[in-house]
Amino acid sequence: MSFSKVKYLLLVAILGLSVGLAACGGDDDETTSGDGSTSTAGAIQSNPDNSSVTLTIGSKNFTEQIVLGELYSQGLEAAGYDVNTDLNLGSETIARQALKKGEISGYPEYVSTALTSFYEKDAEQVPSDPNEAFDLVSTEAEGDGLVALPPTPFSSANAVGLLTSKAEELNVSTISDLEGQSQDLSLYGSPECRQRIDCLLGLQQNYGLDFKSFTPVDIGLRYEVLDKGQADLSIVFTTDAQLGASDEYTILEDDQGVLPAGNVVFLTKQATIDEAGPDYADTIAKVQEGLTIEVMQELDARVDIDKEQASAVASDYLKAAGLIE
Amino acid sequence: MPASDLLPLAEVSQDFFRDRSGGGCIQENRLFCPGWVVDNFDRYVDPTVQHLGLVVSAVVGGFLIAFLLAILAHRHRWLSSPFLAATGVLYTIPSISFFFLLLPITGRGALTAIIALTAFTLQIIFRNITNGLRNVPHEVTDAATGIGLTKRQLLWQVELPLALPEIIAGLRIATVSTVALATLAVFANGGGLGTEIVVGSNITFKTGIIVAGSIAVLMAIVFDALLLLAGRLIAPWTKVAR
Amino acid sequence: MIELPFLPLAAFGLFGDAFDFIFNQQEAATGGVMVGGPEQVIELATKQLEVTLLALGLSLLIALPLGLILGHYGRGEFLAVSVGNAGRAIPELALIALMAAAIGVGLFNLVIALAILGIPPILTNTFVGIRQVNRSSVEAARGMGMSDRQVITRVELPLAIPMIMGGVRTSAINIIATATIAPLAGILTLGDFIISRNVYGDAGVLAGAVLVALMAVALEMVLAGTQWAMTSKGMKLQKS
Numbered sequence: 001m002s003f004s005k006v007k008y009l010l011l012v013a014i015l016g017l018s019v020g021l022a023a024c025g026g027d028d029d030e031t032t033s034g035d036g037s038t039s040t041a042g043a044i045q046s047n048p049d050n051s052s053v054t055l056t057i058g059s060k061n062f063t064e065q066i067v068l069g070e071l072y073s074q075g076l077e078a079a080g081y082d083v084n085t086d087l088n089l090g091s092e093t094i095a096r097q098a099l100k101k102g103e104i105s106g107y108p109e110y111v112s113t114a115l116t117s118f119y120e121k122d123a124e125q126v127p128s129d130p131n132e133a134f135d136l137v138s139t140e141a142e143g144d145g146l147v148a149l150p151p152t153p154f155s156s157a158n159a160v161g162l163l164t165s166k167a168e169e170l171n172v173s174t175i176s177d178l179e180g181q182s183q184d185l186s187l188y189g190s191p192e193c194r195q196r197i198d199c200l201l202g203l204q205q206n207y208g209l210d211f212k213s214f215t216p217v218d219i220g221l222r223y224e225v226l227d228k229g230q231a232d233l234s235i236v237f238t239t240d241a242q243l244g245a246s247d248e249y250t251i252l253e254d255d256q257g258v259l260p261a262g263n264v265v266f267l268t269k270q271a272t273i274d275e276a277g278p279d280y281a282d283t284i285a286k287v288q289e290g291l292t293i294e295v296m297q298e299l300d301a302r303v304d305i306d307k308e309q310a311s312a313v314a315s316d317y318l319k320a321a322g323l324i325e
Numbered sequence: 326m327p328a329s330d331l332l333p334l335a336e337v338s339q340d341f342f343r344d345r346s347g348g349g350c351i352q353e354n355r356l357f358c359p360g361w362v363v364d365n366f367d368r369y370v371d372p373t374v375q376h377l378g379l380v381v382s383a384v385v386g387g388f389l390i391a392f393l394l395a396i397l398a399h400r401h402r403w404l405s406s407p408f409l410a411a412t413g414v415l416y417t418i419p420s421i422s423f424f425f426l427l428l429p430i431t432g433r434g435a436l437t438a439i440i441a442l443t444a445f446t447l448q449i450i451f452r453n454i455t456n457g458l459r460n461v462p463h464e465v466t467d468a469a470t471g472i473g474l475t476k477r478q479l480l481w482q483v484e485l486p487l488a489l490p491e492i493i494a495g496l497r498i499a500t501v502s503t504v505a506l507a508t509l510a511v512f513a514n515g516g517g518l519g520t521e522i523v524v525g526s527n528i529t530f531k532t533g534i535i536v537a538g539s540i541a542v543l544m545a546i547v548f549d550a551l552l553l554l555a556g557r558l559i560a561p562w563t564k565v566a567r
Numbered sequence: 568m569i570e571l572p573f574l575p576l577a578a579f580g581l582f583g584d585a586f587d588f589i590f591n592q593q594e595a596a597t598g599g600v601m602v603g604g605p606e607q608v609i610e611l612a613t614k615q616l617e618v619t620l621l622a623l624g625l626s627l628l629i630a631l632p633l634g635l636i637l638g639h640y641g642r643g644e645f646l647a648v649s650v651g652n653a654g655r656a657i658p659e660l661a662l663i664a665l666m667a668a669a670i671g672v673g674l675f676n677l678v679i680a681l682a683i684l685g686i687p688p689i690l691t692n693t694f695v696g697i698r699q700v701n702r703s704s705v706e707a708a709r710g711m712g713m714s715d716r717q718v719i720t721r722v723e724l725p726l727a728i729p730m731i732m733g734g735v736r737t738s739a740i741n742i743i744a745t746a747t748i749a750p751l752a753g754i755l756t757l758g759d760f761i762i763s764r765n766v767y768g769d770a771g772v773l774a775g776a777v778l779v780a781l782m783a784v785a786l787e788m789v790l791a792g793t794q795w796a797m798t799s800k801g802m803k804l805q806k807s
Contacts, residue, residue: 063525088524090764188753191763216763217672217753220528228671230753245345245352290336298342304526306343307351307361307533309368320337356669417787418780419744425761425776428769429581501655508658509748512762522664528751529668538661545656 042322044283050080053276058104059087060095062219063303063310064156064239064296068108068264068288070314075287078324079279087310091192092117096267099146105272110156111137111148112262116198118144123202126260130155137265147270149281151263154239154293158199158259159251160187161236161243163226167250174253175207178233182209188225189235191216199235202258223249239293241301264288290321351532358532368521373540375435375516379507380544382439384500387446394447395454399480405455412448420445420506424513438515442506446499453495457488486560493556497549504545508537584770585777602767603774608757612782615756619743619786621678626685626738631731634693638727639719647694654687659745663752672753680752681745685738692734696727732794739790743783757782 055076059069069087077083086104089095092113098104111133115121119140127133134151141148160175170185172178178185193199194216203209211233217225223242225231226249236243236251238261243249266284273280295317302313318324350358391412398404418426423441431437461484469483485492511519521527521537528534587593592604637643666680700723708722724731747758760767760775767775 061525066525091766093768094764191750191759191766195766215672215753216750216755216759216766218523218528218751220526221667221672221753224529224668225672225753230672294342295337301343301345305345305352307365307530309365310525317337317341320341354668413787414784417740417783419740419747419783421744421747421758421761422776422779422783425772426780428773428776498655501652505656505658508660511660518658519660522660523751528664531665531668534661534665534668538658538665541658541661542656549652549656 043325044075044078044286044323046078046080047277047279048080050277050279051082053280054082054084055105055272055276055280056084056086056103058085058089058095058098058107060092060107060109061088061090062237064237064300065108066310067296067299067303067314070310071287071291071318072106072108072266072284074311074314074318075283075323076280078318079283081276081279091190093192099267099269105276106149106266106268108152108264109148109267110262110264111151112155112157112198112260113196114148114262114265114267115140116260117196123198123206123258123260126262128257128260130263133262134265141267145269146267147273148265148267149284151265152288152291152296153263154291154296155261155263156237156239156296157254157261158193159236159238159254160203160259161222161226161234161240161249161251162232164247164250166232167252172252174255175203175209175258176255177252178209179207182211184212185232186213186215186230187211187233187235188215188217188222188231190219190222193235198259206256206258239296239300241297241304244297245301245305264291286323287318354529354531356531357535361532362536369518369536369540372516372518372520372537373544376504376507376510376518376541376544379435379438379442379510379515379517380500380503380548383442383503383507384446384496386439386443387499387503388450388496390443391447391450392454394451395458396480398451398455399458399484408451409448409455412451415444416448418444421509421512424509424515427513433514435510435513435515438507438510438513438517441513442503442510445506446503449499449502450492450495453491453498454488457491457495458484460491461487489560490556493552493560497552500548500552501545504541504548508541581769581773582777585773588767588770588774589778603771608774608778611755611757611759612778614754615743615746615749615758615779615782618674618677618681618746618749618754618756619739622681622685622742622746623735623739625678625682626689626742627735629682630686630689630734631693634690634731635697635719635724638694638697639715639723641698644694644698647691650687651691652687654684654691657684659684659741660748663745663748667752674754677749677752677754681742684741684745688734688737688741689731690734692737693727693731696730696734697723699730700726728797729794732790732797736787736790736794739786740783743779743786747779 055073057069057073057076059065066087069085073083073085086098089098089104089107092109095104095107095109096118099107111130112126114137115126115133116123119137121136127136130151134148138148160178162170167173170177170181172181187200187203189200194214195201197205200214203211215225215231222234222236223240226234236249238251243251266288268280299313299317302308302316303310315324345352351361394404394408394412398408420441423444424437427437427440431440465483465487466479469479474483507517508519508522510517511523518537518541522534588603589608590605592601592606634647637647662680662683663677666676670676697719704722704726705718708718713721746756748762749756750759750762757775757779760771761779764772
């Protein structure tokens with residue numbers, strides 16, 4: 001065989017190998033398979049009947065969501081399901097679209113976001129009592145062809161954040177205090193914030209605030225823009241790790257209740273629940289039962305501040321809570 | 326489904342909560358924290374492997390297609406211009422744009438990313454193969470035809486080997502560019518090192534971005550060197566052209 | 568995988584939506600804001616062009632004189648060529664993200680980052696272009712009494728135009744492609760349609776992709792035309 005023939009055969013072999021590699025690597029991450037059989041009380045038991053069911057767990061595109069996605073998927077994996085993940089989908093519109101199209105089996109959504117973004121409720125219409133809110137979102141979801149599983153203990157809300165030094169300088173402690181000053185202040189938020197009533201729209205319509213500018217940036221940068229002095233104000237989350245870690249940042253009190261808090265409910269379809277059996281909803285409930293606001297902040301901190309991987313953080317928590325070995 | 330009373334909490338002990346008052350390199354998100362890199366290096370393994378897969382698939386695929394086009398254009402000279410123009414358009418279209426142009430057809434995933442990356446390499450490789458073939462001295466081709474080689478033998482046994490340095494040069498450029506571009510594959514949901522740059526809070530994590538970027542640069546350097554070496558091994562009789 | 572018989576119809580539908588997105592302002596998928604429409608398209612396109620031209624200009628300002636001087640005196644070959652190779656290896660995404668994280672978002676920083684991508688091709692090509700100029704032409708010019716600067720501007724530069732413009736075109740493509748991900752750094756360009764999929768929906772994303780592609784091709788054609796116009800008649804004859 002001449003040189004050229006050898007070379008080209010080699011190339012074909014490499015092509016085959018690399019297509020295989022890419023096919024494996026490019027797919028959505030499979031969570032590492034858990035040990036399966038556990039027998040400690042309270043732990044998630046692996047049920048062999050579940051192994052024939054494939055679930056795809058999705059999440060939106062910021063830390064808390066990704067951690068929740070990992071928690072649910074690892075819990076379900078421990079229960080014996082075959083689990084894929086498609087985390088970091090995007091905003092709520094994209095996640096809901098993926099759910100409806102069947103690309104994912106379910107994802108965690110904030111009750112407040114679902115009610116205001118999907119079901120067109122005003123901020124005042126979002127009940128502050130978590131049980132009432134859950135009932136409302138359940139009914140709405142049913143009409144939407146979706147099912148909302150019972151909520152987490154913790155709730156989170158959008159908040160107007162700024163540097164503590166800036167807050168002192170402007171002498172503001174509530175959002176209403178911004179009146180008269182907001183036209184000189186720049187606001188940064190996620191791209192979808194522009195169109196959400198529990199975000200920029202609400203601030204503009206309900207608080208009547210006009211800002212000097214609104215700049216959309218990736219959610220991950222919400223504190224960076226404050227640090228760098230680009231943003232006077234930034235939309236942050238009440239469960240953010242950065243708020244607890246130091247006194248550097250402050251959030252303004254939402255005195256008019258325009259930025260409602262929402263517990264997290266796992267949105268899925270009835271058909272999936274039927275197919276997956278009782279362990280599906282039970283595992284999800286088990287995984288989230290210990291997620292108080294302190295715990296969620298700690299988990300968020302481990303990813304955002306300690307820079308650990310969400311999957312590792314999730315499994316550490318599940319082990320510490322005695323849910324998996 | 327009625328709202329259930331919250332189940333008894335699966336409590337974690339108090340020492341689950343860490344004390345972050347101490348500060349430190351990672352907490353302050355300083356530019357580069359070597360300690361963290363050493364401890365956490367394994368999180369870059371999967372993205373690197375995916376990245377390798379994307380690059381190799383794209384370059385090999387690009388080479389095969391460009392090679393085919395070049396041979397055709399060598400036989401039928403009038404094809405050169407249209408092929409050059411077509412591959413040129415594919416080269417000009419930004420990859421991220423390409424990902425989403427392909428979205429309705431191939432959806433989100435590694436395949437979309439690979440197709441777009443392959444399209445990018447076509448012009449570089451095609452042009453280099455074509456130039457390499459054209460630069461074979463007339464005396465050599467005349468002599469070869471003179472001793473009775475068929476057109477096909479001429480191509481495979483004389484012209485291509487002599488064009489090798491130029492072809493390798495083209496492959497090197499294509500590969501290095503593809504390694505850099507493949508970081509964008511994350512936008513097509515195709516994985517790769519881009520996931521460690523853009524996903525979640527990675528986008529603010531200076532050390533993480535530096536590590537991911539450095540791995541990409543290193544990968545490019547290694548591929549470049551490997552191809553250079555391969556060129557020297559396969560065709561030691563020719564001087565490597567600039 | 569996708570079933571082929573239905574594929575063409577579905578793909579056409581979405582392209583139709585994208586077309587509509589460009590020309591008709593419409594309400595966003597979740598309501599609340601108006602997106603799309605010619606006004607927004609032009610605003611973002613202008614920003615992308617502005618950013619690209621600024622960065623390209625800055626790259627030329629730095630790389631062209633440097634390449635000319637190094638090439639003329641035959642110094643720094645290793646530097647000029649290595650910078651070209653190294654520049655190709657820079658991952659654009661990492662550069663923009665690091666810039667946003669370490670230095671901050673904003674137009675100034677973005678243009679600097681884009682210029683970092685744009686300088687290598689121009690520097691290398693200018694250097695090589697000058698070096699490849701026929702030595703006898705240079706000698707003849709010197710013989711006529713031209714100063715160094717005159718040699719560069721009247722002899723070497725015109726003869727090196729094709730090579731230099733090739734570098735400029737490569738730079739332009741890199742810059743405009745990276746300008747598409749500028750929204751990550753807070754500067755809204757056409758890429759916002761693609762990156763903020765949330766707001767603009769699938770139609771918007773496709774519209775963004777098409778617009779960016781068209782803009783890149785248009786810029787390339789303008790530069791190609793410029794190159795043709797700047798190449799002296801003699802060289803054009805030489806080529807054929």
